[in-house]
Amino acid sequence: MISSLSLPLLLAVFAVAGAIVVAVSVRATSLADLIADRTRMGEALAGGVLLGGATSLSGVVVSVTGAAGGDASFAVSNAVGGIAAQTLFLAIADLLHRRANLEHAAAEPANLFQAVMLMLLLSLPLAAMAGPELTFLGIHPISPLMLIAYIAGVKLSASVREAPMWQPVETSDTRHDEPDDENDPHAPVLKPALIFAALVAIMGLCGWAISQVGGAFITRFGLGSSLVGALITATVTSLPELITTLVAVRRGALQLAVGGIIGGNTFDTLFLVFSDVAYREGSLYHHMTQTDVYWLATGLIMTAILLGGLILRQREGPARIGIESVLLMGVYACAVAVAVIAP
Numbered sequence: 001m002i003s004s005l006s007l008p009l010l011l012a013v014f015a016v017a018g019a020i021v022v023a024v025s026v027r028a029t030s031l032a033d034l035i036a037d038r039t040r041m042g043e044a045l046a047g048g049v050l051l052g053g054a055t056s057l058s059g060v061v062v063s064v065t066g067a068a069g070g071d072a073s074f075a076v077s078n079a080v081g082g083i084a085a086q087t088l089f090l091a092i093a094d095l096l097h098r099r100a101n102l103e104h105a106a107a108e109p110a111n112l113f114q115a116v117m118l119m120l121l122l123s124l125p126l127a128a129m130a131g132p133e134l135t136f137l138g139i140h141p142i143s144p145l146m147l148i149a150y151i152a153g154v155k156l157s158a159s160v161r162e163a164p165m166w167q168p169v170e171t172s173d174t175r176h177d178e179p180d181d182e183n184d185p186h187a188p189v190l191k192p193a194l195i196f197a198a199l200v201a202i203m204g205l206c207g208w209a210i211s212q213v214g215g216a217f218i219t220r221f222g223l224g225s226s227l228v229g230a231l232i233t234a235t236v237t238s239l240p241e242l243i244t245t246l247v248a249v250r251r252g253a254l255q256l257a258v259g260g261i262i263g264g265n266t267f268d269t270l271f272l273v274f275s276d277v278a279y280r281e282g283s284l285y286h287h288m289t290q291t292d293v294y295w296l297a298t299g300l301i302m303t304a305i306l307l308g309g310l311i312l313r314q315r316e317g318p319a320r321i322g323i324e325s326v327l328l329m330g331v332y333a334c335a336v337a338v339a340v341i342a343p
Contacts, residue, residue: 002212014213017206018236021058024199024206025240028054029247031196032256038189054200056082056267058207059237060274065211066229067275072287073225074218075279076125078237079271080292081230083122083299086241086268087306088332090261091325093245108255110161114262115307117153121146121269122300128285129293140283143276150270203240210236226291230339258310265303291339298335302328 002013032054059082066074128142214233217223241264248257276284288296309324 002209002216005216010213010216013209014236017209017213018239021203021206021210021237022239022243024202025243026247028196028199028203028240029244029256029260030251031192031199032244032260034192035189035196036256038192054196054203056237056241056264056271057200057204058210058240059234059268060271061204061207062211062214062229062233062237063271063275064278065208066215066225067279067284069215070279070281071215071218071225072275072279072281072284073289073292074214074229074233075275075284076272076288076292077226077229077295078214078234079268079275080122080295080299081234082238082271083118083265083268084230084295084302084332084335085235085238086261086265087299087302088328089238089242089245090258090306091328092242093249093257094322094325096246096249108161108259109164109166110157111255111258111262112307112310113157113160114153114259114266115303115310117149117157118262118266118269118303119300119307121149121153121266122296122303124149125269125272125285125288126293126296128283129288133283133286135283138280138282139276140285142285143273146269146273150266153266207237224291226289226295227339230291230295231336262306265299294338295335298331302331305331 002010005013059078063075063078066072066078124142124146128140134141210233214228217232218225218228241261244260245257248254248260272284279287281287305324305327309322312322312324
C-alpha cells in the first residue's frame, strides 16, 4: 500500500503523480481544442465539458476515495478547495494575456450561463447541510438533484451557444471562437477522442495515488482533513487546470481557457455527489466541518466576482489586468490565511 511507504517515498509518489497529471493535461488541452473544432461544439462548451471533466478526474478519485474511507471532511474540502484554487488560476492567466483583460476578450454567453449554474450547484450543499439529515440508501436527496441540475445545465449551455439570445459588445480586443486554420473541421474525430480518453484514464490513476498520499499525511502526521484536502491534494489535482488554462491562453483559445475553469469547477461540484454515494455513514453534507463550509462560501464569493467580471468586461485594470482578478487573488489569499491560522 502507498500509505505504508516511508516519508521520502511518499513525497516521491506525490511528486511523480502530480508531474504526470500536469504533463498529460498539456496534451489534453490541444486535443480538446481539436475535438472542439472537428465536432463544432465550440471552445466554451468543450472547455466546460471535455476539458473540465477530464482534468477534474484525478480530483474525483481523491474525494471518492476519502469518502469511502469515512473521511467526509477530506472529501468535501478537496472538492471545494479545488474550486477556489482553479478560479484563482484565471487571475493568473489574466496576467499572461497582456493585450487586454482576459474576461473582456473571452466574451461568451455560454461561460456566463455556466457561472450561474456553478453558483447554484455550490448553494445546494449548503441548503442540504442546513436542512434535516434525510437519506435514502445512505444518499441525501440533494445529491441526485445536483446531478440532474448538472446534466440539465450542460444541455442548456449547448443551447445558449447554438442559439444565443444576446451577443456581447464587440471591440478590437474581443477574441472570436473560430477553428484553427490547421484543424480540418471535416477530419475524423475518433483517433483524437480515443487518445483523449486514454489520457483521462492516466489522470484518474494518478488521482488515486495522490489520495493515498493525502490520507497518509492525515493519519501519520495528525494534519487536519480540511487543511490537507483544501490546500494540498486540491491544489495538486487542480494543477492540470492551471496548465491547460495557461496553454489555452498562449494558443489564443480564450473561450476554452475560461470555459475550462468554469466548467471544471461545475463538474467539481459532482465530487460531492459521488462522495455522498461512497460515504456510508449517513449524509455527507451533515458531516462537513465549519472549515469545509468556509471553503464552500469562498468558492461562491470567487465565482460571483468572476461572473461580475465577465459581465463588466473591464478592458484594462490595475497592472493591465481586470479588477476581478485582483479581487480573486485577495479573496483566495485571505481564505488560505484563515484556513492555516484557524484552529
